[in-house]
Amino acid sequence: MSELREIDARGPRWSAGLTAIVLSVALVTKSPVVIAVQLVQFGFGAFATPPKSPYGILYRKLVQPRLPKTFESEDIRPPQFAQGVGFVFALLATIGALSHTWPLFTVATAFALFAALLNSVFGYCLGCKVYLLGVRLRHR
């Protein structure tokens, strides 16, 4: 929905923390189901919006009511972009798990875990680092 442009900035940080836990479980169990759960989360976050993703809904129902009412808001586009990057890695990891290509699964999941940790601990802005370079490469 295009009218929703500003969201509670704590939501994506919390979701990234949950993502890091789910990805760690995926690495330990090598379970296609666990990595597929994360793939679905990234899919909703990227192609719907972060607040409409499963973790976004969990945040609003369970976490936000327990936090202070005043909060920093942020533009929805940076976290949505980051979910899109996550989707690509989770897709590769899911393909790796389903086809038993374990190096692909492990590397893709480890990269996604690295990005999720940076996001949850530091509020790292992935779009700031990679988006402009991507545009520069596409329009040579």
Add this chain to the structure above:
Amino acid sequence: MVTSSLIIGVIIAALVFGAIERSRAGRIKNISKGKHVIDASDIGTELGLVATILQFSSAFCAPCRITRGTLSSVVTSFSGIKHVEIDAEKNLELVRKLDIRQTPTTLFLNSAGQEIARAVGAPKRDQVISALELISHE
């Protein structure tokens, strides 16, 4: 066993990388004078009388908004200094000419449009003021 060391390795790598990135964000870097010269036609508006703070931003960039707030507040406390924000994606030619690689990147220009310093990542208020002092002392 191998998996748990991998997870611990990734956690340590992310913490170290994130801490380094955070400490580097917004740091003012001196630029040799005359390397990049910008005029009014490049940015679509007149330069500031004393200095111009040129901010490159993009849509998927949360710190760009923080930088906008910092810069517009600094600009109101000094006269002759102008803050200009540019959408990097829509000005790729200028982005390439000035070698802008990520957003926000902030350039500090003197009255002649010469780049004196730049900050990659969101600069803090005192970092912005120190960059402006470089221009006033040149």
